[in-house]
Amino acid sequence: MTEALSDSFALVGRQMRHIRRMPEQLLGITVMPVAFVIVFGYLFGSAMQVPGQGGYKEYIMAGIFAQVMLANITTTAVGVVNDLNNGLVDRFRALPISRSSVLIGRTVADAVLVTWTCAVMALVGFLIGWRAHNGILQTLAGFGLLLLMGFAMSWLGALIGLTLRNVETVSALSGVIMMPLAFLSNAFVPLDGLPSWLRAIAEWNPVSSVVSASRELFGNEQGATGGAFPAQHPIPTALTVLVVLLLVVVPLAGRAYQKAAAQR
Amino acid sequence: METAITAEGLRKRYGDHQALSGIDLSVPAGTILGVLGPNGAGKTTTVRILATLLEPDEGRATVAGYDLAKQPLQVRRNIGLTGQYAAVDERLTGRENIELIGVLLHLGRRAAKARAAELLEQFGLTDAGDRMAKTYSGGMRRRLDLAASLVARPPVLFLDEPTTGLDLTSRLALWGMIREQVDSGTTVLLTTQYLEEADQLADSIVVIDNGRVIADGTPDELKRKVGGERLEVSVADAVDLPAVIRTLAAVSPAVPVVDDETRTVSVPLTGGVATIASAAAGLETLGIEPEDFAVRRSSLDDVFLALTGQTGRAAASDTAGDGKEAGQGPVAAVSNSKQKEKEPA
Incomplete structure (x- = not known):
């Protein structure tokens, strides 16, 4: 167990070194999300009407955070596929090390990076006027929930990467998964304008639950809340969905890793 | 003589493609077995099974005296693997690549550093040791890859087409390094498409085609046979x-x-x-x-x-x-x- 931990730690260190080698990579994972904050907060914010005093700037932040967490699917999937195809996974699997440590190292490292992204976004959000109103603990809980989502998305990405084993396919598929999850949710627009069937789908979309839950924890504008159970109880719903997702995806990814073979 | 690798009746099927249809091998300790065959013959599948990366559908094998199916961890403690494509983390330096393996093998950070320095020296990579592996030539990558597979001084080494795509000079250099390993007692199983490579390096050769061994013997025996x-x-x-x-x-x-x-x-x-x-x-x-x-x-x-x-x-x-x-x-x-x-x- 301790060995698995220290192995994972060494592998997290490996990815941190990558960043130190190529700081432009850090720029890459920071610029887009920050651009989103500015574009949505300023540009769209002037056109979007959300009830309440905070306005669209407060409404949108949790949505952009969640979208960044969703993008972890691609980040981890592509990383895993690259390791697979350049033979590193074979090398690691032929070592007498705990086989879980490679995926744990990968997902934890990606979680560290997304935490960084989150921090920069929060800072920029703060500069353009986003505030959390419920005190430090609830604010941290909100970020914790978002990062839990990022971690779960990483494992999902690892599973997808190990299954598809090809960067192009992985990018295409994660795009297809992410688009509806992000946009058929309350991340960017309140749901009350939607036709009722679409609204039901959006309310049951787990991304909506995470977004609503973090809005609640941040004390941000919720927009109109629907009557569906997840919309009424976003925090327990979000936690349950993420934990169940991890419980399902982690063993599946582990199994895929045991059998992993590069596709050539 | 002690036998370092044995395999009996290894079979592996992918969908409707029979990759291995019963491979038998026996490699005496301290010798090089050359596994020769065209692409798709089953060479890599054989190596992946013996290196615990793939489970055979049928058959059994021992590596360094340990049963592949029952003691995979023991097998992994005793093998080094160099795959068909240099398994190198491009964004780490050569030194960091080797150190990472050392740390993962629980040598301790200090011993891992010392071992990395030693291997870089041995493989002529000391000068390039602190450069990102991305900047390495094909030959340097292969050397780094081989060095990384030797961190634990494994008694059994699997080399899957170690010189494919290398120029002659790099190939000769790598051959020398492989011979050094065998001279110090390591057993090597080497797959290759290059007949010359098998001829130069191997003590004995098996020729694989369509997932089965179609001939075996020393290079001389095989030549006589034809x-x-x-x-x-x-x-x-x-x-x-x-x-x-x-x-x-x-x-x-x-x-x-x-x-x-x-x-x-x-x-x-x-x-x-x-x-x-x-x-x-x-x-x-x-x-x-x-x-x-x-x-x-x-x-x-x-x-x-x-x-x-x-x-x-x-x-x-x-x-x-x-x-x-x-x-x-x-x-x-x-x-x-x-x-x-x-x-x-």
């Missing part, structure tokens, strides 16, 4: 070629093989010295002074082509590697390889 020797005559002027062809056709039952480029004609040497004598006499009568008149033992190229009997595929797979050994079929392959081994008559 039969024998050829008489080769080269002339300085292409004008003389037809006369040489007629002369050799007269002394051998087989059709002479002609290589226009090197102006060489060859026939299997069936009648021993008598054939040589009548060929020489025939040429003298015609007043042809050959540039070269030699008896050549068959090379592993001939063995390979004779055994697999699939010239098209062998040629195609070789071109996929780097084409150095590629022939356009038995004719060209034979004439190609004749420069390598030549015994004066």
Whole structure:
């Protein structure tokens, strides 16, 4: 167990070194999300009407955070596929090390990076006027929930990467998964304008639950809340969905890793 | 002698493709086994099974005395693996690549550093050690890859096409490094498409095709098996070629093989010295002074082509590697390889 931990730690260190080698990579994972904050907060914010005093700037932040967490699917999937195809996974699997440590190292490292992204976004959000109103603990809980989502998305990405084993396919598929999850949710627009069937789908979309839950924890504008159970109880719903997702995806990814073979 | 690797009846099926149809191997400790075969023959599948990366559908194997199915962790403690593509983290330096493996093997950070320095030195990478592996040439990557597989000083080493795509100098350097390992007691299983590589390095060879072993023995045994020797005559002027062809056709039952480029004609040497004598006499009568008149033992190229009997595929797979050994079929392959081994008559 301790060995698995220290192995994972060494592998997290490996990815941190990558960043130190190529700081432009850090720029890459920071610029887009920050651009989103500015574009949505300023540009769209002037056109979007959300009830309440905070306005669209407060409404949108949790949505952009969640979208960044969703993008972890691609980040981890592509990383895993690259390791697979350049033979590193074979090398690691032929070592007498705990086989879980490679995926744990990968997902934890990606979680560290997304935490960084989150921090920069929060800072920029703060500069353009986003505030959390419920005190430090609830604010941290909100970020914790978002990062839990990022971690779960990483494992999902690892599973997808190990299954598809090809960067192009992985990018295409994660795009297809992410688009509806992000946009058929309350991340960017309140749901009350939607036709009722679409609204039901959006309310049951787990991304909506995470977004609503973090809005609640941040004390941000919720927009109109629907009557569906997840919309009424976003925090327990979000936690349950993420934990169940991890419980399902982690063993599946582990199994895929045991059998992993590069596709050539 | 102690046996380092044994395999009995390894079978593996992917969908409706039977990758391995019963592979048996036995490698004495401290020797090199060359596993020879065209692309898709099952070489990599065999290595992946023996290195615990893949479970066979049937069959059993032991590596370093441990049962593959029952003691995979023990097996992993005793093997090094160099895959077909250099398994190197491009964004780490050479030194960091090796250190990472050392840390993962729980050598401790200090010992991992020391071992990395030692291996970099041994593989001529000290100067490049602190550069990102991304900047390495193909040969350097392979050396780094080999170094990384040796961190734990494993008694058994699997090398899956270790020199595919390398230039001659790098290949020779790598061969030297592999020999050093064997001299210090390591057992090596090496797959290759290069007959020359197997000939140069291996103590014994198995030829695999379509997932089964179709021949095994020492390089010499295999060459003898394919039969024998050829008489080769080269002339300085292409004008003389037809006369040489007629002369050799007269002394051998087989059709002479002609290589226009090197102006060489060859026939299997069936009648021993008598054939040589009548060929020489025939040429003298015609007043042809050959540039070269030699008896050549068959090379592993001939063995390979004779055994697999699939010239098209062998040629195609070789071109996929780097084409150095590629022939356009038995004719060209034979004439190609004749420069390598030549015994004066």
